[in-house]
Amino acid sequence: PTTAFFNTDDARLFIITAFGPNGENPVYLSQQLLQSFESGDLRREGRNWVDSIALGTDTYFFPYKYKNNIYNPDITGADGYQYMTEYEMILRLAEQYLIRAEARAKQNKMADGIADIDKVRERAGLPLIADNNPGISQKALLDAILHERQVELFTEYGHRWFDLKRTGKVDEVMTVVTPIKSQGTVQWQSHQQFFPIPQYDIDKAPNLTQTVGY
Incomplete structure (x- = not known):
């Protein structure tokens, strides 16, 4: 179609x-x-x-x-x-490997998690973790998976933003990135990761409390 x-x-x-x-x-x-x-x-x-x-x-x-x-x-x-003539890619096999790699790493199934992320790295022509760092720590593997998601899923459905949100790394990353992207004119403020509640909704429901920072 x-x-x-x-x-x-x-x-x-x-x-x-x-x-x-x-x-x-x-x-x-x-x-x-x-x-x-x-x-x-x-x-x-x-x-x-x-x-x-x-x-x-x-x-x-x-x-x-x-x-x-x-x-x-x-x-x-x-x-x-x-x-x-190109179709929108919604779900990709690489994403499924990375989702499972993260789940396995969090269960401390390190060898299985490494095998999954290495599927993606192999296709990208990169050295395999299983060969170069088979004793990688759980934290280091989770960080490697997060990085792999960054370079694999860039410009796809806001994956990077949601990854930073769910891993609690928004402030860590955006504090560095925001001044660079704005050429020093804007500094990151933590409340910016949330939307304000529209004033219209607050007027309709006065018991609503505005998001902190707005």
Whole structure:
């Protein structure tokens, strides 16, 4: 089927053209993310999941997981709109391996957790933990899994944000990242990880207490 619910326009959103970052292509990858990839990571190398464009003195790196950024006039959905020919990826096998790796690590089933994360690392062309660090501690393995999720699932459904939230690492990471991304104009404040309650709702239900910090 070719409909808005199955076909994705992620490539059109993410692939930066000669016009540079703009309203249609507002996203480019931070140096912090780029530097998170290990040397030789196939996801980062060879225009697999990351590509770049040089514009003047600037080089912009952008997500390249989806590669078809041209609407196909020969493929029209039932609603009359043209769509891309790529399908949206909702669940991926790599994510399932990483979910299970984390669950096994938390159960102290270290060998099984290592085997799962190594499935993802092997596909990325990286050294295996089972070979280089088979005696890795539980904490170190959980940290490695969190890092692997960062470089595997970037720009997919906010995985990184939710990972930081559920592991209690939001403040640790955002305190460093926010000033860098804002070029020093904004400092991270812990309450920003939560939304404020709209004033309209407070007016309707005065017993509601506004989120701390707002």
